Structure formats: C-alpha cells, structure tokens
Amino acid sequence: MANYRAGFIGTGNMGGALAVAACKGADSYAIVLADHDTQKAQALAENCNCVAADNATVAGESRFVFLGVKPQVLPSLLDELAPVLAARTDRCVLVTMAAGVTMGAITHQLGGDYPVIRIMPNTPAAIGEGMILYAVNDEVTDEDEQEFLRLMSAAGTFDKLDEKLIDAGSAVSGCGPAFVYLFIEALADGGVECGLPRDKALRYAAQTVLGAAEMALCTGKHPGELKDAVCSPGGTTIAGVHALEEGAFRSTVMDAVSAAYRRTKELAK
Numbered sequence: 651m652a653n654y655r656a657g658f659i660g661t662g663n664m665g666g667a668l669a670v671a672a673c674k675g676a677d678s679y680a681i682v683l684a685d686h687d688t689q690k691a692q693a694l695a696e697n698c699n700c701v702a703a704d705n706a707t708v709a710g711e712s713r714f715v716f717l718g719v720k721p722q723v724l725p726s727l728l729d730e731l732a733p734v735l736a737a738r739t740d741r742c743v744l745v746t747m748a749a750g751v752t753m754g755a756i757t758h759q760l761g762g763d764y765p766v767i768r769i770m771p772n773t774p775a776a777i778g779e780g781m782i783l784y785a786v787n788d789e790v791t792d793e794d795e796q797e798f799l800r801l802m803s804a805a806g807t808f809d810k811l812d813e814k815l816i817d818a819g820s821a822v823s824g825c826g827p828a829f830v831y832l833f834i835e836a837l838a839d840g841g842v843e844c845g846l847p848r849d850k851a852l853r854y855a856a857q858t859v860l861g862a863a864e865m866a867l868c869t870g871k872h873p874g875e876l877k878d879a880v881c882s883p884g885g886t887t888i889a890g891v892h893a894l895e896e897g898a899f900r901s902t903v904m905d906a907v908s909a910a911y912r913r914t915k916e917l918a919k
Contacts, residue, residue, distance in 0.1 A: 655680035656801055657712030659705050659727065661691050664747060665718025667776035671805035673698040674778075684708045709734040714743050714798060717756075721748040721917045728759045735760060743794050745769060749824070750817060750918030753787045765789035767798055768813060770820040771805065773827050780806030781823040785813040821911040829906055834859055 658669045661683050673681050681700040684707065685691035695702035709715050709731045719727050724746070735742070743765040746756055753766040767790060770783040782805055786795055799808055811819060834855045841851030866873055881888040894900075 653711040654682040654701070654708075654713065656714040656716065657682040657684070657703075657708030658716040658718055659684050659708050659731075660716075660718030661685040661687075661694050662718065663773060664771055664775075665716065666694055667773065667780075668716065668718070668747075668771060668802065668805060669694065669700075670698055671775055671778065671780075672801055673700055674804035682708055682712060705730060706734050710738060712742060714745055714801065716745045716747070718747055721751050724748045724751055724756075725759065728756065732760050735764065736762065741765070743767060743790065743798065745798070747771060749820060750914045750916075752918070753785070753813060757787070763789055765791070765794055767795070768816060770816055770824050772824050775805040778804055778806055782806055782808045783816055783819045783823060784808060784810055785816050786810070817914045818911055820914060821907045825907070825910040829903065830859060 656672050658665050658672075658681070661669060662685075665685075669681065669683055681698070682703050683691045683695050683698075683700060684703055684705050688702070692702045705727070715731075715735075717724065717727065735744075744756065745767045746753070747769050749770070753768050756766055757764050766787045768785045771780050772782070774780045775782060782802070802808070809819075834852070837855035837858070838846075838848070838851040841854060842848055846854070862876070865871075865876055869876070877891070881891060
C-alpha cells in the first residue's frame, strides 16, 4: 500500500526542483526522497520537511515514483527496482524524465504493463516557472493524470503532447534556459562594454528578457511583429538587429536546438 503520495529517486538539480514543487503541492510528509548521495537527499528532506529513505522504499511505497536519474543510469536503476515494483499489490505510476528513453523501453525492461508518465521539465521549475512537457502511456488513467497535475502544479506550466514530439520539445524548453542565460550574459557584457556597471547591466538584461517573454505570451503576437514595433526606421534598434543578422544569430540558435535534439537521440541508443 502506498504510504507516500510521491517519491523521488534522484535529487539532483532537476529531481530536487520537482521534489520541492511537490512538497508545495502536497502535505510535505507525503513526499519521500532517495539519492545515491544519502546526505544530499537528507539535506533536501530536512529543508522541505519531508522524508528521506532508500530506493526500495520510494519504489515500494509511493503512489507516483519519480525516476530522476540520467539516461545512462536508468537501466541499472530499473533492474534494481523491478522486483520491488513486481511485488506491489497496489497501483503506482512511474514518472520518468530521462532524455531519449521511451515509455515503452521502460515497461519492456521492467517486464510489466506499468502506467508511465514521461516528463521533460526545465530548471525554472525550481521557482515555479517551469515549462514541463509530458506524455502518458495507455495504462495511465484520466484520474492518474489529473492527480499528477495537481501534485506538480507548483512547478509551472504543463503541456501534453505525443511522445514522438517530446524530444523536439525538450530541445527548445529543456535546453532553452541555457541558451537564454548565454544571451542574458552577452547582452549584459555589451552594456558593460558601453560603460554600465556589471550589476546594473545584468539586471537590465534579465528584466528585459522577462518582459519580452511576457509580451510574447500575453499578446499572442508573432515575435517578428513585436520586434518590428521596436525597430524605428533608421533607429538604434534596427542597427543592432542588423549586427545580429550579420552574426547569423537566428541561424545559430536554430543550430543549437537541432544539435540538442540530435544529442538526445544519441543518448537513447
């Protein structure tokens, strides 16, 4: 019988962020954490006022079992968990976030028709602003899905899509924060080169990106239309846009997304 509403195996940057969100969306005592670094799991559990345990406890006693390990570690973890899951007499749902690993591959290795939710979160989930993509297999019921969404509501925005698209989506939303941070840093560096103090340049750059993103989301306008509204004829902004185009800015960003997508496919092999 499930003693915990959710359990997390792996409390690194992403698993830990989702565990924190789950603790906000449920009574913290209903969450259990495990990690190969037991001190890390214990520290996070103390911070969130939840419970630290081992992998077997998480897999054997949680309603939702989050598998927060890297793709190359997942096979050995599944071998470890298979007998624990097979011995359960109650229903549980597996939640995987391993890049490139399909739900079918997980159930095949476990040797059972387990309900599986595959998620691709990103690091802003740590502050409740994540973009979390998810897919479900045929064993996941509507009740399972709605309970999962309620549990993780504090992590950010969720969007359901076909599993065949989740790797492409992850190349945008999962990897995208790193690309955006590079842009923020470069934007601030440009300000410093023009004489701004570093702390002010970083704040101006970050807030500008935040505001521009909100404009795109709230207005629903195409980014090109919003860009055009800033570019006065013969003005300063169009001169900067010209410099970005000379540096193949858009093409380079597209290449970055494609490279991340290809690497995801390589990890699945």
